[in-house]
Amino acid sequence: MEAVTESRKNQYIDLIQQLLACPNGQEPEILDAQPDLIDAGFVQTLVQVATMMTHENNPDGAKFLIHVARELAKQLGLYPQTSNDQ
Template identity: 65%
Template sequence: MDEQRQTLYYGLIDQLLKCPNGQEPEVLDAHPDLLDAGLIQTMFQVATAMAHHDNQDGAKFLIYVARELSRQLGLYPQVQGEGAS
């Protein structure tokens, strides 16, 4: 991943953190070229850094968004038959 793309990921993550609650899908939809595994990896890295700097709410938010996005992109396995024997 090149430095320019990493900077774009950080910019998008910053927009997600600052946008009004519920506007996250619109922010993501405005940047379809950045919606990939690299963004998800960067989101988890930023979330980890936030957790280490006592920003648990921000970290949880980013992890939630990263998981949802990874599901939409088919990168996060769905658990089938959860709770079934």
Template identity: 60%
Template sequence: MTEERQAQYFDLIDQLLQCPNGQEPAVLEANSELIDANLIEAMARVATMFAHDGNQDGAKFLFHVARELAKQLGLYPDFNNSEAAKSE
């Protein structure tokens, strides 16, 4: 990952943190070319830093968005739709 791409990820994360509640999907759609596994990794790193710095709300928000994006990309198992969950 290039430094420029990493800067774009951090800029998108900043936009998500500052946008009005409910506008996150529009921000993500406007930056859809940045949505990939590396963005999710960057979000997790920032969320971890937030958690260590005492910003629990920011950490929870970023982990939530990262998890939802990972599900959309097929990178995070959706246990509700798994065969194991259906057979119970």
């Protein structure tokens, strides 16, 4: 996988901040508006930010980001489906 540039990482962070700030249920619209940013690097950044939030005692934000990361990873085919995921 290619290295994520600093500017792309900043775009990921901006998108994550938009997700955290948006009203509940509008996440798909925000993600759909920036399809060029939805890739393995973004999923990885979601997990990194969630880890940071856990250490900063923000478990709800961390859980939310992990959920988004998991859903995107499925959509992107980043990990194999298991039989109980239906």
